[in-house]
Amino acid sequence: MKTGLVLEGGGIRGIFTAGILDVLMEEGIEFDGAVGVSAGAAFGSNYKSRQSRRAIRYNLRFAKDPRYSSIRSLLATGNLFNAQFCYHDIPEKHDPFDWEAFYKNPMEFYLVATDVETGKPVYHLCDESEDKYDILEWFRASGSMPLVSRVVEVGGYKLLDGGVADSIPLRFMEEQGYERNLVILTRPAGYVKQPNPLMPVIRRALSSYPEAVRAIGDRHIFYNQELAYVRQREAGKYAFVIRPEGDLDIGRIEHDRLKIRTVYKEGRRLARRHLSAIRRFLAAAKTESGSTSGSIIRNAPSEETAAIELLQTPVEEIPVHAEEIAAPVEKAPEPAEEIAASVEKAPEPAEEIAASVEKAPEPAEEIAASVEKAPEPAEEIAASVEKAPEPAEEIAASVEKAPEPVEETAVPVEKAPEPAEEVSVSAQPAAISFEETPLSPEETKVPDFTETAPVEKDKVEKDKAEASGGSTDESSDKSPDESSGNTFILRSSRGNRSGKKWKPGKMTSLKSKCNQDSSSDPD
16 A cells, blocks of 8 residues: 655645654655645755755755845745746755656656646656756746746646645545645644635736636635545544644744744644654555555664554553654754865856855854844833933932922021011011021021121111211110110011011101101102
8 A cells, every 4th residue: 555645835834844744854754756836846846856855954044045035036036936036046056956866766756736727736756867947947837826926838738836826736646546644834723714715806917817716716615625635544544644733933035033933843743743653654554555665764673673663552652752853943953064065966056056055144143133132122121220210310410409499489488577677676676576587506607697797787877867966975875675675576487597686766767757858858
């Protein structure tokens, strides 16, 4: 009974499939035949050429290269994935495809494309009888997505993406005699495809190919029918299915190297998880056929015997080894190592290879650089935090300085009562006392107002003399209140001014002088 491998497409989502295939290759598991659609065909070809990790290597290396996939390529060539660079330069120069191993491997390899004139799938068997350039053009046709790719003419057909007509060609493999198939899907369980929302644009773009437009419009119907058929064959033990456990965080077109690597490692992880079950599934197929031809395990005889015993062990009795769980991480080489490996294998001159490596930033370095650069914003934030106290210090300084303007502001308020005090003294000289606020010893040391203003004192004495009839005798200057000790002391509420002696007779003499001046004024 022949065993087959069915590989769904999905653009860069197919890197999930590449992770699974790499583990199968590393474990020596082989199939009698395989079929790939779109990315499943491109990445699956490495399984036949036995080039483990090649798909992840060149996808990481050229993920951000505009020659690989970009809007610039679409505008310049009509192909989002540059036809020359992706399907000829990479396999011929940058990461050479091992044609010798491809042809020597007895496993049959089919790919699927869609005939735009009929809307039907075309299944092409790749073998050494045809030109290498034509085989690469078949791979390009299988992955040429509508709207972002030109129609590919090869083998007498006009072709576009194989997923349009047959996304999961399990039925085709069974018709070719592959009764037990490992099916690798890129959508999780329960996924249901919806109608294409771009149909109005597709109708205009492909107006010359009405059958292709019809196939694209009905694709969701055919796809969901194929999913139902896969579930049916899986329940009957005729198919073993590996699918993502959830939606893959990656698009059909992806330039983020970290996402590409994460999805690839997820494929490796699930392959490790199902490895024992896959071996039992394929061993059962060989047992039913009664033939060991095309053995699925390429090991030494002693190892093969042990492997067969393992295959016959029930799933629940097989222990899960920690090293198998850790293997995806341990075995997954750094992108830089993968690029270095491609450099070692490439037949180009060393100078050209070194130049290409230098021009193409190594994914590991870029990822590491992004990680190293990530703290820079944090450092800037930290710097801003460290600098933040400076405004705080300025605020603190302003707070420390604030009392000064407050004191200055308080001065007019405290000085304001002085005129009122003088008026109050003239009205009720005997009843007012401003002694309620005691002064500190420092305040009492301030010189007396009468000592700091001698000119004013002489003027006052002169005014008193004129009011009393011109006598300048000191004894006549004393009023009854002063001689009896009835002296009023006016104090400011501020502490930096001393008390000022006020004599009741002073106000009387001032009033008399004002009256004389007003009576002598002719106006």
